[in-house]
Amino acid sequence: MNKNILIIPGDGIGQEVTTWGKQALEAVARKYGHVFSFDEAIMGHTAIEATGNPLPDETLEKAKASDAILFGAIGHAKYDNDPSAKVRPEQGLLKIRKELGLYANLRPILLFDELLEASSLKPEVLRGTDILFFRELTGDVYFGEKTRSDDNTFASDLMNYHRYEVERIARKAYEAARTRNKKLCSVDKANVLETSRLWRDVVQEIAREYPDVETEHMFIDNAAMQLVKNPKKFDVVLTANLFGDILTDEASQIAGSMGMLASASIGDGTGFFEPIHGSAHDIAGQNKANPLASILSAALMLDIAFGLQEEAKAVTQAVADTLKAGWRTGDIANANTSATHILGTNEMGAKVLEYLR
Ligand code: IPM
Ligand code: MN
DSSP states (O other): OOEEEEEEEEEHHHHHHHHHOOOHHHHHHHTTTOOOEEEEEEEEEHHHHHOSSSSSSHHHHHHHHSEEEEEEOOHHHHHHHOOTTOHHHHHHHHHHHHHHHEEEEEEOOOOOOGGEEEEESSSSHTTOOOEEEEOOOSGGTSSSOEEOOTSSOOOOEOOOHHHHHHHHHHHHHHHHTTTSSSSSEEOTTTTTTTTHHHHHHHHHHHHHTTSSSSSEEEEEHHHHHHHHHHHHSSSEEEHHHHHHHHHHHHHTTTTTOOOOEEEESSSSSSSEEEEOOOOOOTTTHHHHHHHHHHHHHHIIIIIIITTHHHHHHHHHHHHHHHHHHHOGGGGGOOOOOOOOGGGGGGHHHHHHHHOOO
16 A cells, blocks of 8 residues: 655654654554655644744645644643743644544543553553544634733633534544444533534434434533543543543543543544644653654554554554553553663654564
8 A cells, every 4th residue: 555644743742752653654564565655744833933834834735635644742831821922833733623624533542451550540440441532623612713802801712613513523423333332422511502502402413313322411521520430431422622622631541641642633634643642841852752642643544544454453452562561651650660661752662663563
């Protein structure tokens, strides 16, 4: 198979982790006889520094022309404490999601048994958890009109949804539920928000097309609580952009660390594969970041963008083997991990490649 893959490292630890996602793809190409060619482009703070624009036209053109994109992370501490900055790294990510029509963000909560002890939750609560989040990604309060009064005493972000936006993500989530445990939980705040009442209306309608899938509707506050109380009860979770952003960071603690979770953003065209973690400037450039989320994002690309299920499984298995052998980055180590088994980004990435070969 011949594919053109665009790497967008982005900011902070993005460069360090995408190196390993890319090397996993190269190893797969060698092992299975595929031809993957790579190009690279800038986005976020890195792109602002170089061009003044968080998403340069050249990056967008390369993205549209590629078969799949592997992205690292975005953001810089300098903007977090400067709410008046008009040009911000995150705008690059939001714009590329919109431009590529990436309305469905799939975030699997993949729990490796070896990491049961890495979580702050009890192993018996976690064991057996397998959740697939469908987060809507191009609508909601993320993209509604934003205003701030000139005298700086009022601000507003408009939360809105169109029926078609809910329909298309709901269908994707139901299709996935069919291939899994046939349970779908739609999360909203329909007791308060009009957008959520539309959301619930539409999901109830789509649910009728999937009578074999058991549907539950849950309020976001309750879902946030149930997720740590009894995560096993969830299979597919379908939710809006902002709720999904928050719930999946919470759910990352089920998997042990933000450094473990990969995601796939898909829609009408080129797919975009990225860890759910941020740019982690506090550890950037120190060879400390966990490369597994990027490597697992590469596995999602193989599976979802290219339909290479066997190759994707081989990558996930190599990660499992690495963990089974006791190798850990700092974020997933615990009191029982011997110091000699705690690795840096590069050493951890290299271990996975050893198992992959
Ligand atoms: C994520 C991130 C982004 C989001 C930020 C960086 C804009 O937190 O992908 O979850 O909120 O969608
Ligand atoms: Mn997030």
